Amino acid sequence: MTTSRLEAFSDGVLAIVITVMVLELKPPSPEDATWHSLIHTSGVGLLTYVLSFVYIGIYWSNHHHLFQLVDDVDGTVLWANLHLLFWLSIVPFTNGWLDESNVDEVPTVVYGLNLLAAAIAYYLLQLAIFRTPSGDRARAALGSDLKGKLSPVLYVVGILLALVNPYAGLVPAVIVALTWLVPDRRVERFLAAERG
Amino acid sequence: MTTSRLEAFSDGVLAIVITVMVLELKPPSPEDATWHSLIHTSGVGLLTYVLSFVYIGIYWSNHHHLFQLVDDVDGTVLWANLHLLFWLSIVPFTNGWLDESNVDEVPTVVYGLNLLAAAIAYYLLQLAIFRTPSGDRARAALGSDLKGKLSPVLYVVGILLALVNPYAGLVPAVIVALTWLVPDRRVERFLAAERG
Amino acid sequence: MTTSRLEAFSDGVLAIVITVMVLELKPPSPEDATWHSLIHTSGVGLLTYVLSFVYIGIYWSNHHHLFQLVDDVDGTVLWANLHLLFWLSIVPFTNGWLDESNVDEVPTVVYGLNLLAAAIAYYLLQLAIFRTPSGDRARAALGSDLKGKLSPVLYVVGILLALVNPYAGLVPAVIVALTWLVPDRRVERFLAAERG
Amino acid sequence: MTTSRLEAFSDGVLAIVITVMVLELKPPSPEDATWHSLIHTSGVGLLTYVLSFVYIGIYWSNHHHLFQLVDDVDGTVLWANLHLLFWLSIVPFTNGWLDESNVDEVPTVVYGLNLLAAAIAYYLLQLAIFRTPSGDRARAALGSDLKGKLSPVLYVVGILLALVNPYAGLVPAVIVALTWLVPDRRVERFLAAERG
Numbered sequence: 075m076t077t078s079r080l081e082a083f084s085d086g087v088l089a090i091v092i093t094v095m096v097l098e099l100k101p102p103s104p105e106d107a108t109w110h111s112l113i114h115t116s117g118v119g120l121l122t123y124v125l126s127f128v129y130i131g132i133y134w135s136n137h138h139h140l141f142q143l144v145d146d147v148d149g150t151v152l153w154a155n156l157h158l159l160f161w162l163s164i165v166p167f168t169n170g171w172l173d174e175s176n177v178d179e180v181p182t183v184v185y186g187l188n189l190l191a192a193a194i195a196y197y198l199l200q201l202a203i204f205r206t207p208s209g210d211r212a213r214a215a216l217g218s219d220l221k222g223k224l225s226p227v228l229y230v231v232g233i234l235l236a237l238v239n240p241y242a243g244l245v246p247a248v249i250v251a252l253t254w255l256v257p258d259r260r261v262e263r264f265l266a267a268e269r270g
Numbered sequence: 271m272t273t274s275r276l277e278a279f280s281d282g283v284l285a286i287v288i289t290v291m292v293l294e295l296k297p298p299s300p301e302d303a304t305w306h307s308l309i310h311t312s313g314v315g316l317l318t319y320v321l322s323f324v325y326i327g328i329y330w331s332n333h334h335h336l337f338q339l340v341d342d343v344d345g346t347v348l349w350a351n352l353h354l355l356f357w358l359s360i361v362p363f364t365n366g367w368l369d370e371s372n373v374d375e376v377p378t379v380v381y382g383l384n385l386l387a388a389a390i391a392y393y394l395l396q397l398a399i400f401r402t403p404s405g406d407r408a409r410a411a412l413g414s415d416l417k418g419k420l421s422p423v424l425y426v427v428g429i430l431l432a433l434v435n436p437y438a439g440l441v442p443a444v445i446v447a448l449t450w451l452v453p454d455r456r457v458e459r460f461l462a463a464e465r466g
Numbered sequence: 467m468t469t470s471r472l473e474a475f476s477d478g479v480l481a482i483v484i485t486v487m488v489l490e491l492k493p494p495s496p497e498d499a500t501w502h503s504l505i506h507t508s509g510v511g512l513l514t515y516v517l518s519f520v521y522i523g524i525y526w527s528n529h530h531h532l533f534q535l536v537d538d539v540d541g542t543v544l545w546a547n548l549h550l551l552f553w554l555s556i557v558p559f560t561n562g563w564l565d566e567s568n569v570d571e572v573p574t575v576v577y578g579l580n581l582l583a584a585a586i587a588y589y590l591l592q593l594a595i596f597r598t599p600s601g602d603r604a605r606a607a608l609g610s611d612l613k614g615k616l617s618p619v620l621y622v623v624g625i626l627l628a629l630v631n632p633y634a635g636l637v638p639a640v641i642v643a644l645t646w647l648v649p650d651r652r653v654e655r656f657l658a659a660e661r662g
Numbered sequence: 663m664t665t666s667r668l669e670a671f672s673d674g675v676l677a678i679v680i681t682v683m684v685l686e687l688k689p690p691s692p693e694d695a696t697w698h699s700l701i702h703t704s705g706v707g708l709l710t711y712v713l714s715f716v717y718i719g720i721y722w723s724n725h726h727h728l729f730q731l732v733d734d735v736d737g738t739v740l741w742a743n744l745h746l747l748f749w750l751s752i753v754p755f756t757n758g759w760l761d762e763s764n765v766d767e768v769p770t771v772v773y774g775l776n777l778l779a780a781a782i783a784y785y786l787l788q789l790a791i792f793r794t795p796s797g798d799r800a801r802a803a804l805g806s807d808l809k810g811k812l813s814p815v816l817y818v819v820g821i822l823l824a825l826v827n828p829y830a831g832l833v834p835a836v837i838v839a840l841t842w843l844v845p846d847r848r849v850e851r852f853l854a855a856e857r858g
Contacts, residue, residue: 079277079281079334080334081667082278082281082670083281083284083285083330085667085670085671085674086281086282086284086285086286086674087285087288087289088671089285089671089674089675089677089678090285090286090289090290090674090678091289092675092747092751093675093678093679093682093751094289094290094292094293094678094682096682096751096752096754096755097293097682097685097754098293099752099755101755101758101759101762101763101769102759104762104763104764104766107759107763107766107767107768107769108768109768112759112768112772116755120752123752124748127744127748127751131741131744134671135737135740135741135744138667149331152331153327153331153451156323156327156331159288160320160323163288163289163292163323164292164295164316164319166292166293167292167295167297167312170297171297171298171303171308174297174300175297175300175303176300178300178303179303180303180304180305180308181297181303184308255741275473275477275530278474278477279477279480279481279526282477282478282481282482283481283484283485285481286481286482286485286486287485290485290486290488290489293489345527348527349523349527349647352519352523352527355484356516356519359484359485359488359519360488360491360512360515362488362489363488363491363493363508366493367493367494367499367504370493370496371493371496371499372496374496374499375499376499376500376501376504377493377499380504471669471673471726474670474673475673475676475677475722478673478674478677478678479677479680479681481677482677482678482681482682483681486681486682486684486685489685541723544723545719545723545843548715548719548723551680552712552715555680555681555684555715556684556687556708556711558684558685559684559687559689559704562689563689563690563695563700566689566692567689567692567695568692570692570695571695572695572696572697572700573689573695576700
């Protein structure tokens, strides 16, 4: 099985996830169309939307890089990929609860668990790819993957912090997002080295 | 007509179906942001979401395999495919009713009928493909298709069980899903044998 | 400009239109999860959903055939295509009103006007394509296009009938859909003749 | 990294944005299914929907032309593209508020700021592309880009006018849309000149 249809389907799911989240954003009531009411009603929602948008963007970008290294997928990779898409597809739900509850304790923990589960699913997807014929190449390109290993640790720290103060619990998630925004050149460099 | 645009359109519909279902999931009310309220309000919804997600994933994966065997599609295949997409596209509706009614009798029967109709539509799509020029190849690759024949029987059993106990009626649907999760290597093996 | 990205974007919009309509379908209230309540609450909605699903399916299929004849698109074709997508994208809105009003007079007229506008937009798209370098080929393949010319007439009849009886006003729309369900072999035959 | 998956993902997001906006359109109440109620309830919504639909269409068309000039994308282009998609993805939110508030002052300013932010994001995306290996080609093809430079100025005029009269504030946005509807032949001409 080639990777093209798996990539197209994943692109579709991620494009929808990133876009439908905005449907959860409730604009202020028409009777009170003021700046104050926009910030009060939708401020937290817009901030958490930015965070989740960036997360889905990061997963899409990493997914894109990862599958540039893969020639063939088997059933295990296919289901490992659907498993990752599952956790990303419920981000609009956990993000919506986080927003509606105005960053209450339990919704923040649930959001953190969602990010943690997605990170684990991505790790399992990598393992499934390493077992395919093109696995050695992928393994060589990704190297020690320090960021990939540190991210789950930071999510756990965030979940624990959320039990003390929910807003503090979101800080590690923001830090992880920022470390991934720095363009990851491993795959690009590996492919360039292979070519030349 | 080549299969690429039919596959792209089907991928799009399935990606949307799998993702919009999460919009039907209602988070607990902001006033009661607790674990208890999450399980009470959204627990059944999350479980049925997992079931429907897995079903759409199975159909996508089987659809993907099936069309690897097909070179050309005619009008009959095109409409047989739209017929299948129709039954899959109303899964968010029947799944939503199942969830909101907390797995009541009639919604469980309706959900079972939906799965049964999708299975019949998939069978009709296979028949339509067998009649195209590349039909013999598809027929040879798919073989006796025991799982495909057993699944509708199990859906009927589930529908009858739902009349006794709705939760029991979902058990056969879960069993069918599990049998399909086991990677189906018929198509892969057939294509490998053809190549080598 | 090649047609591939125009086709991909159109596929995306049509796949979403066909799928989000189901979000407008309201399941019966959880307190009254019976067959009677399903038919009473969602019966009309399910029937109009089938009609609109078939219409979007027909447009997708005809669009697909039409662009097989086109090699290059210019700005006019691009906007004629977006104009068609506009009328198809508001089908969930007019269909939703038709359904919620239980097929009242004005919503039926509005739904008929929507179908009429989409048919005119499709006709304009064909004209725009005829003016491109590959236009002569498209013109030769489509021939006299009797169905394409009769459909708007039937929509107008339906709109007039809706003023007498709304349900009667939907009959011509159903007839048009049935005539288009018959596979249209003009393009297939033309391409086959060209090849051999 | 090639541009194909970036284009596919962008197509997906734009197709969804253009389509889900219609979900924000509320049909008149079933008890009052009249023309008057349609215009009163949904008239403003339909007009702003047309405006936003045209804007997303323009961005899709320009995006399409822009990436015909690009062979390779790096991490900066990828994130500049996601930044643009972010501003376009919240159009359904700002458009929804504009509509529900019946074009009140603050929502009109917010809508104008959204268009302004998208224009700036598009400009930054162009700058990011100019810095890639195929940047010189893109720069040569786009020329002085008068329209691209005038549009933000007109958005600012619109925002200031909205403080006086919200409807007047929408006029510059309509004018910008009309100037972009005129097919932009720069890229087509450049590619034709290159070929021959």
